[in-house]
Amino acid sequence: MKRDLSKTLFDRYFACKERHIDIELPGRMLQHVLIIGFFKGGDDSEDPYIIQWHVGSDCDAMQGGQDAWGLQTGEIIQHSDILRVRFEEDNTILEIK
Amino acid sequence: MNGTSNGSTGKVTAASLLIALGIIYGDIGTSPLYVLKAIIGERPLSEMLVYGGISCVFWTLTFQTTFKYIYLTLKADNNGEGGIFSLYALVRRYGRYLVIPTIIGASTLLADGIITPPISVSSAVEGLTSIHGLEHLQTVPIVIIIISGLFFFQRFGTHKVGTAFGPAMLIWFGMLSMLGLMQITQHPSILKALSPVYAYLFLAEYPGGFVLLGAVFLATTGAEALYSDLGHCGRRNIRVTWAFVKVCLLLNYMGQAAWLMSQEDGTLLQGRNPFFEIMPDWFLLPGIVIATSAAIIASQALISGSYTLINEAMNMNFWPRVAVRQPSETKGQIYIPSVNIMLWAGCVLMVLHFRHSANMEAAYGLAITLTMMVTTYLLSYYLLIKLRWNRFLVVLLMLIFASIEVSFFIANIHKFPEGGYITIVISVVYIFIMYTVYSGRKISNRFTKFIDLGREVQKIRMLSADDAVPKFSTHLIYLTKANRRHEIEEKIIRSIFAKNPKRADVYWFVHIHRTNEPYTLTYDVTELVEDKVIKVNINVGFRIQPRTELYFKRIIQELIANKELNLHIRPDGSSRYNNEPDYKFVVIEKYLSVENEFAMGDGILLNTYFLLKRWGLSDERAFGLDKSDVVVEQVPLVYQPVNRLDLKRECGSLVMEKE
Incomplete structure (x- = not known):
């Protein structure tokens, strides 16, 4: 069975004390962001553990990822779009693709 | 049989x-x-x-x-x-x-x-x-x-x-x-x-x-x-x-x-x-x-x-x-x-x-x-x-x-x-x-956002101690799908803090985990903040009909008996008149938001799913909760938001009428 790297990212991220990360996506890079939330896949084998990540700046994270009107701040990205993630805590890189 | x-x-x-x-x-x-x-x-x-x-x-x-x-x-x-x-x-x-x-x-x-x-x-x-x-x-x-x-x-x-x-x-x-x-x-x-x-x-x-x-x-x-x-x-x-x-x-x-x-x-x-x-x-x-x-x-x-x-x-x-x-x-x-x-x-x-x-x-x-x-x-x-x-x-x-x-x-x-x-x-x-x-529930679950509970703990502690906010309940219990200790649905945090914040002495997050074994009935407890924020995971076999309220009361009894929890005295002194702890379960139900715009297949699937859900047993009864102890909150499920909204303001539409 193929290793589920969304779970690796999940475990690794929430084990960090300093949680800022850089996320490389096709054609662009999200720098110095935090994971605000995540959407889980199903409990069968079709989906990865996490299918989408909600990421944003410190300010977005502080407000829980939404503004005073309840509209979303930050960005929702598909796990399948992530190329690699760099953890600022120890400068390690997790290659997703 | x-x-x-x-x-x-x-x-x-x-x-x-x-x-x-x-x-x-x-x-x-x-x-x-x-x-x-x-x-x-x-x-x-x-x-x-x-x-x-x-x-x-x-x-x-x-x-x-x-x-x-x-x-x-x-x-x-x-x-x-x-x-x-x-x-x-x-x-x-x-x-x-x-x-x-x-x-x-x-x-x-x-x-x-x-x-x-x-x-x-x-x-x-x-x-x-x-x-x-x-x-x-x-x-x-x-x-x-x-x-x-x-x-x-x-x-x-x-x-x-x-x-x-x-x-x-x-x-x-x-x-x-x-x-x-x-x-x-x-x-x-x-x-x-x-x-x-x-x-x-x-x-x-x-x-x-x-x-x-x-x-x-x-x-x-x-x-x-x-x-x-x-x-x-x-x-x-x-x-x-x-x-x-x-x-x-x-x-x-x-x-x-x-x-x-x-x-x-x-x-x-x-x-x-x-x-x-x-x-x-x-x-x-x-x-x-x-x-x-x-x-x-x-x-x-x-x-x-x-x-x-x-x-x-x-x-x-x-x-x-x-x-x-x-x-x-x-x-x-x-x-x-x-x-x-x-x-x-x-x-x-x-x-x-x-x-x-x-x-x-x-x-x-x-x-x-x-x-x-x-x-x-x-x-x-x-x-x-x-x-x-x-x-x-x-x-x-x-x-x-x-x-x-x-x-x-x-x-x-x-x-x-x-x-x-x-x-x-x-x-x-x-x-x-x-x-x-199966599919409707899967889609509904896919749109459930989880967040890190650890980040919210300090805010919960502050709310609990804030006497300016009227108390909602001594024990506030949420049923959560989050199976890990430090995660929680975002909608639960919104329910606690949005509009009129729900102040309580103890916040419980109860997760019912359906096991692949038929007759399992076990639980584990994690205190994220002592006597304040507690997560309970109850493992229920797939052949057992869950009776959450009963399990929950039994768990509290056991925790008090083992002196792991100090819950029998309410801080406001009302326990002088009766020592029965008051509970409030909050059940959050999803409904299909009117904001959705579906392709035909998805529309039939999700509309039928929510229709069947409406005909079926309510969440509180399904989880075995007593009606008098339950507050049901409804949240919209936005699956496919409207992509285009041609809303234009007419020039000079803000007219101040004079008397």
């Missing part, structure tokens, strides 16, 4: 064997009432037809029932439990899309079950027309009265009459073998029919012999039920009793065949049932009474099996939540009112539509061949991955069973225009319901 769980191996005692006889052999045990009649039909009697038919029945019972189900499939026990959902729970991690065949298998099993009570009871009651003077008796009203009575008494459980099932079935099997033996002694050469040569000749040379496999298949339709009842009797009890049951069944089948061979070559049965023809005249009435009792026990087993199947489907998110009652203290005995009404209506309609068992035989068996094929498919995963059997051996076994079952399916497909379409239509409805609930 009225047995206690014996586990997969279960002790073998005289009592346990008797219980097994009463619970699991109703369906397969009453097959002699109609199998030979269905094989012969209106064909002229001949040695090739009778010997070939019996030979096919014998080898079907040997390969399909004894080898596939009794020897192989019973190995696949899920902590003592069997059945298609238990098998799926065992292997679902190992294969993509196993859910689709499982839904098909369970649906067809349920659908074919609607014919089992009508065909068994009709066949038995029609025996009355063999009595002189009752040849023109209308059996339909009698069958409807018996079936309706059976469904009416379901609400009271079977624990009182259940003890009589075993002895009643023992009498039935005793009668089968005695009647059979009496005929075999008259025509002992019938034993030759056990040779597979006759089966081969029947299939290869008898005109339309292959299609008659559809009638032969009726002898093994109850095999799937043997597996479903594994948890009630235990593997060893089933295996020991099957040896006895198989001998009794074969003696009776061969007895009927012996009687047929005693008739002149070319004779037509003209509606006569060889099962009743082998009874001496003086025994006809008691024989019919015993047969009717066995048919009622068979129907009872089917009804109980359907409750169990729906309950499992519900707990595995394949069926909308409906009320489940426990009519007795017997473990595993349940009663589902909605299923009871559905089955009763289905059975009565079947009787009214088909009227005679002969017509039902033409429809019976088509759907269940699909269930058997699915069991074979899932079983191959189990043998390969769990038991680590040799790949070639598994492939070989599966090829053998697949060829047998595909043959039966091809033979049974001829039943489609003769009534088989009814069970297929019912199966399609079940498949639609199961697929909708």
Whole structure:
């Protein structure tokens, strides 16, 4: 069975004390962001553990990822779009693709 | 069902064997009432037809029932439990899309079950027309009265009459073998029919012999039920009793065949049932009474099996939540009112539509061949991955069973225009319901955002200490889907802080984890902030109906008794007047937001899912919460937000009107 790297990212991220990360996506890079939330896949084998990540700046994270009107701040990205993630805590890189 | 769980191996005692006889052999045990009649039909009697038919029945019972189900499939026990959902729970991690065949298998099993009570009871009651003077008796009203009575008494459980099932079935099997033996002694050469040569000749040379496999298949339709009842009797009890049951069944089948061979070559049965023809005249009435009792026990087993199947489907998110009652203290005995009404209506309609068992035989068996094929498919995963059997051996076994079952399916497909379409239509409805609930729930879960609970803890602590905010409750409990200690749904945090923040002394987050084992009931507790933010994980087996409030109160009692929690005194001093802690459960229900714009397929799926959800049991009742302690909050599910919104402001639209 193929290793589920969304779970690796999940475990690794929430084990960090300093949680800022850089996320490389096709054609662009999200720098110095935090994971605000995540959407889980199903409990069968079709989906990865996490299918989408909600990421944003410190300010977005502080407000829980939404503004005073309840509209979303930050960005929702598909796990399948992530190329690699760099953890600022120890400068390690997790290659997703 | 009225047995206690014996586990997969279960002790073998005289009592346990008797219980097994009463619970699991109703369906397969009453097959002699109609199998030979269905094989012969209106064909002229001949040695090739009778010997070939019996030979096919014998080898079907040997390969399909004894080898596939009794020897192989019973190995696949899920902590003592069997059945298609238990098998799926065992292997679902190992294969993509196993859910689709499982839904098909369970649906067809349920659908074919609607014919089992009508065909068994009709066949038995029609025996009355063999009595002189009752040849023109209308059996339909009698069958409807018996079936309706059976469904009416379901609400009271079977624990009182259940003890009589075993002895009643023992009498039935005793009668089968005695009647059979009496005929075999008259025509002992019938034993030759056990040779597979006759089966081969029947299939290869008898005109339309292959299609008659559809009638032969009726002898093994109850095999799937043997597996479903594994948890009630235990593997060893089933295996020991099957040896006895198989001998009794074969003696009776061969007895009927012996009687047929005693008739002149070319004779037509003209509606006569060889099962009743082998009874001496003086025994006809008691024989019919015993047969009717066995048919009622068979129907009872089917009804109980359907409750169990729906309950499992519900707990595995394949069926909308409906009320489940426990009519007795017997473990595993349940009663589902909605299923009871559905089955009763289905059975009565079947009787009214088909009227005679002969017509039902033409429809019976088509759907269940699909269930058997699915069991074979899932079983191959189990043998390969769990038991680590040799790949070639598994492939070989599966090829053998697949060829047998595909043959039966091809033979049974001829039943489609003769009534088989009814069970297929019912199966399609079940498949639609199961697929909708499964997919709808999956989509709904996909749009549940989780956040890090650790980040919210400080805010929760502040809110709890803020006297300026009116107190909502001493204990505020949320049901969460988050299975990890430090995660929580975003909607729960919004519920706590949005609009009027909910201040409480203690915040509980309770997660109900449905396990793949049938009867687990355990819990663990994590205090994220001492006596303030507590996460409880309750593991509930897939056969158990959750009673969250009861579990929760018990957990608190235990924590207080162990001095792990200091909750008995409320800080505001009101505990001077009563020391009962006040609870408030908050249940967050999703509904489909009007903001969604769907493609047609998704729209039908999700709208049906939310419709079924509305018709089904509310979340608070499904989780076993008392209404007075529950606050229900509704949140919209935005699945496909509106992409384009051409909202334009008209120039100078802000007009200040002067007085």
